[in-house]
Amino acid sequence: MSAYSNPARPAKAHGVIRTGLCIGLAGGLAEIVVVWLYSALTGGDALTVARHVASAIGLHGASATAGVVVHMGLAVALGIALSAALRIADWPVHDGAIFSFMVGSLAVVWVINYFLLLPAFSPSFVHLLPYTVTLASKLAFGLAAAATARVLPAPLLVGQIADYGDGSEAAV
Numbered sequence: 001m002s003a004y005s006n007p008a009r010p011a012k013a014h015g016v017i018r019t020g021l022c023i024g025l026a027g028g029l030a031e032i033v034v035v036w037l038y039s040a041l042t043g044g045d046a047l048t049v050a051r052h053v054a055s056a057i058g059l060h061g062a063s064a065t066a067g068v069v070v071h072m073g074l075a076v077a078l079g080i081a082l083s084a085a086l087r088i089a090d091w092p093v094h095d096g097a098i099f100s101f102m103v104g105s106l107a108v109v110w111v112i113n114y115f116l117l118l119p120a121f122s123p124s125f126v127h128l129l130p131y132t133v134t135l136a137s138k139l140a141f142g143l144a145a146a147a148t149a150r151v152l153p154a155p156l157l158v159g160q161i162a163d164y165g166d167g168s169e170a171a172v
Contacts, residue, residue: 024079
């Protein structure tokens, strides 16, 4: 049994969570960069966008910081879901196809968000930024998530037995 495993959470779950945390943080930051760049280039207000993120989940009047925290929390949750999907599908993470999987998945997430969920829960958010910018931010998430997954150590991604080459092994 690994030092990281316990009866409540097997070692494989740790790999999904750690990988999801990494790809979620990378993807969430990529989205922030896209929105910030768009705002900087057009004279928009990225802080207003962040406040609307908090409002979209019911935190009306919340600060921009709260919006960024909510955004990053949702990004990590999405990263964990993507990591679990990779595990279930036994996807070849260190193959270039990971980019297709991540970008395609994020395109689907964008469609669900902007055509189903947000119109029902926060109609004003849908029109806060042009669709092209919101799609670009989701695709940037996918690219950042795929690039991050490609550089993570293989045992972290697959959650199996790590062979350290010196005769020692450990479950990760």
